[in-house]
Amino acid sequence: MRAKSDNGDISVNAIAGSQVVILGMDFIHPVTSLPELSLSMMTLSVKEPGNENTSTSSTRHVQCLGFFIERRDVAANEVVSLNYGGKPIQKLMWGDYGVMPGRDYVYTMYRMMEADSSPTSGMKFSTYGEACILKVRTEDPSYGIHGVFFNRGCAGSQAYATKFGEFRKFHRVDHDGHLEWKSIINPREIPVPQKSKEALAWLSRGLEEALLGFLSKATGKGYQIRAAVYEFTHKETLQAMADAVERGVDVKIIRHCKYTHHSGEDTLIPDDATRSAEEAIAKVAFHSLESAQKWQDQTFIERRHSSALMHNKFIVLTMNGHPFEVWTGSVNFTDSGKKLFAAQEFKPISPLSNDILSPLVNKGIYGQSNTGHIVRDHDVAQMYMDYWEMLSTDRPGRGHMGDSMDDYIEQQQPDLVGQAGSPSMHVIFSPRKSSTMLHWYADRMNEAVHSVHFTEAFSISQPIAEVLKADPGEADPRTEFGRSEPTVKSSNEEVIRRSPRIAKQNRVRFNLSSGSSIRRGKTTETCLRYLLLDSKPSKFQSDKSHNRAAMKGGDYADYYDFKSVKSNRISFGATIQKAIIGRVQESLTGLTNWVDFIHTKYMIIDALTENPTIITGSANFSEASTTRNDENMLIIQGDTLVADIYFTEFMRLFEHYFFRDLCSYPKFKGNCSSEDDVVLDESWMQPYYDPSNQLFRERVLLGSRT
Numbered sequence: 001m002r003a004k005s006d007n008g009d010i011s012v013n014a015i016a017g018s019q020v021v022i023l024g025m026d027f028i029h030p031v032t033s034l035p036e037l038s039l040s041m042m043t044l045s046v047k048e049p050g051n052e053n054t055s056t057s058s059t060r061h062v063q064c065l066g067f068f069i070e071r072r073d074v075a076a077n078e079v080v081s082l083n084y085g086g087k088p089i090q091k092l093m094w095g096d097y098g099v100m101p102g103r104d105y106v107y108t109m110y111r112m113m114e115a116d117s118s119p120t121s122g123m124k125f126s127t128y129g130e131a132c133i134l135k136v137r138t139e140d141p142s143y144g145i146h147g148v149f150f151n152r153g154c155a156g157s158q159a160y161a162t163k164f165g166e167f168r169k170f171h172r173v174d175h176d177g178h179l180e181w182k183s184i185i186n187p188r189e190i191p192v193p194q195k196s197k198e199a200l201a202w203l204s205r206g207l208e209e210a211l212l213g214f215l216s217k218a219t220g221k222g223y224q225i226r227a228a229v230y231e232f233t234h235k236e237t238l239q240a241m242a243d244a245v246e247r248g249v250d251v252k253i254i255r256h257c258k259y260t261h262h263s264g265e266d267t268l269i270p271d272d273a274t275r276s277a278e279e280a281i282a283k284v285a286f287h288s289l290e291s292a293q294k295w296q297d298q299t300f301i302e303r304r305h306s307s308a309l310m311h312n313k314f315i316v317l318t319m320n321g322h323p324f325e326v327w328t329g330s331v332n333f334t335d336s337g338k339k340l341f342a343a344q345e346f347k348p349i350s351p352l353s354n355d356i357l358s359p360l361v362n363k364g365i366y367g368q369s370n371t372g373h374i375v376r377d378h379d380v381a382q383m384y385m386d387y388w389e390m391l392s393t394d395r396p397g398r399g400h401m402g403d404s405m406d407d408y409i410e411q412q413q414p415d416l417v418g419q420a421g422s423p424s425m426h427v428i429f430s431p432r433k434s435s436t437m438l439h440w441y442a443d444r445m446n447e448a449v450h451s452v453h454f455t456e457a458f459s460i461s462q463p464i465a466e467v468l469k470a471d472p473g474e475a476d477p478r479t480e481f482g483r484s485e486p487t488v489k490s491s492n493e494e495v496i497r498r499s500p501r502i503a504k505q506n507r508v509r510f511n512l513s514s515g516s517s518i519r520r521g522k523t524t525e526t527c528l529r530y531l532l533l534d535s536k537p538s539k540f541q542s543d544k545s546h547n548r549a550a551m552k553g554g555d556y557a558d559y560y561d562f563k564s565v566k567s568n569r570i571s572f573g574a575t576i577q578k579a580i581i582g583r584v585q586e587s588l589t590g591l592t593n594w595v596d597f598i599h600t601k602y603m604i605i606d607a608l609t610e611n612p613t614i615i616t617g618s619a620n621f622s623e624a625s626t627t628r629n630d631e632n633m634l635i636i637q638g639d640t641l642v643a644d645i646y647f648t649e650f651m652r653l654f655e656h657y658f659f660r661d662l663c664s665y666p667k668f669k670g671n672c673s674s675e676d677d678v679v680l681d682e683s684w685m686q687p688y689y690d691p692s693n694q695l696f697r698e699r700v701l702l703g704s705r706t
Helices: 158-167 193-204 206-218 235-246 272-283 289-297 378-392 405-412 436-446 462-468 492-499 500-505 540-553 623-627 638-662 682-689 692-701
Strands: 002-006 009-015 021-027 042-047 055-059 065-071 079-080 093-096 102-114 126-136 147-149 168-176 178-184 223-229 250-258 259-261 268-270 302-303 313-319 322-330 371-375 423-431 451-456 528-533 569-573 600-606 613-617 631-637
Touching: 002 126, 009 102, 009 638, 021 102, 021 638, 065 093, 093 638, 093 692, 147 638, 168 322, 193 206, 193 268, 206 235, 206 322, 206 371, 206 623, 223 235, 223 322, 223 378, 235 250, 235 272, 235 289, 250 272, 250 378, 268 272, 272 289, 322 378, 322 613, 371 613, 378 405, 378 423, 378 631, 405 623, 423 623, 436 600, 436 613, 436 623, 451 613, 451 638, 528 638, 528 692, 569 638, 600 638, 600 692, 613 638, 682 692
Parallel strands: 223 250, 250 302, 451 528, 528 569
Antiparallel strands: 002 009, 009 021, 021 093, 042 055, 065 079, 065 102, 102 126, 147 371, 168 178, 223 313, 259 268, 313 322, 322 371, 423 631, 451 600, 600 613, 613 631
């Protein structure tokens, strides 16, 4: 839902997802260039001494130090302040992450100023001016065509560390061949059952509950469950599937199976995903022998002949042979992330732990960011069912003389050409004969007018990286002269661009003097592209890739080519690794050591327009996912409800990790406490009204007026 309001002085635009509301604020009156006039000049009523019944009006120059925002839950009539410690909110975008799906909320907003000093009041800040009031209703994913569910996706947070920090342990792990110590709060290993349950529920944030609820719709005979799974070790999901078998539901599951020969041996060796699934499946117990035998002998279909990975994670529900709902998305049916830890045992660095991490852990629900997406549409469900039937024959992925998966997919589902019609929904299956659809995704990004929101767990593919190299409005970089050298910025200059707080400490950059006013820049329609990446790429590996491409006479682009492009706003997964002023040390779950933070695969084009494009599913935006893996993607055009949910969840994680990434800059030297300091004049606003700053573009994008 989207809603707008203004009170003549300030305006607010709300974008409500299901569990997040994003508020975009702006000031209505243009700013004068006269230095003696403040943006927030107002008239105050003051009482005359000795006369309690009269007052006089006097003009007083007030510095707007930010906003006071409170939220009221209409049904519960509960009021919560969004201001931490009573401090002003000094941002023109604010996220409320404490809302529930399908609820009505009323937001009341005031400007804030420095309070008159009073030894008895204890108040440092106070509100002034008229209230701006806005009512929204959050989306309910239980109803409608689309139900979109995100897990917490940020175990490395202050909330998780505060709630469950007493169970922190230290482990030595193998991270890409390097042994390092990690602090872990593993929810499965919390020794207090109720606390363990609370931790799992906090991390799941409704994703597990939605998945189990989806499976429970198959209530008995006449229902069928058809699933295609890559990793399959989450015991609650396995138990839900087993329970369905015992209810008489016809359950069939295609699972990834890959084996290799070791030199000189006849034995087939399963890969990690295959082996761990086999072990988990064997552990499931049943009340009846008949159900147990059906589970072991009739439920699973091995997908051995995919060209690369059987990387799907979807489930189709059917009744009497008629498909009616699909579960898809990025989430594997596991706890969190796949990676072998060091085979050798290591003693922990801290006496808090005598445990060693288990040799294998898997990815999905409780760790890195993931989404589950339900589509309640018979036509879409039928498309997934037809694709499932073809997968179940285990035909080769591609290149098998007209009898491979890519032949079938190309016949049933040609590549899209040009912009999708609106409203519309398309399903794109893989493997495909060419990477045309990958270039189609890049074209949509290149044609974005207002915004791009893009997540990537691994390296960014070349078609997309080439788009990101150039600012929007320039010629398509894929048809130009090759690799361009990015503008080099110092780390100090970069951190100023990213943080309004540092603007206060660097007045020269913005040509500010203590008495100058803030000038509103000319509004532009330049696109702003948000990139949420799992980790910062290695410069060493980047140089190797560039050199390798140059030796072959080709071109290569990556993060180091587009990181300084002004239209690209980039955030990486990170944690606060040591306690600092006002913050505790953050720890991950230990359920992943491969993709720690971001595992989602989605792109939103022009999210806040009336015709957004949402691309989401199991496939990374890569050559392998397009032409070799078994994958599925949804392309949803013109659905603002779906766009609002994906957009608000994206911004929740982007802001969370952006701050933690900021802490790593030399300016902070690992101490981000200055981000909590209140700037006691209006210079905190300056980046939002400086056309050269990304926050100017963000204000235009999110604000209720341009």
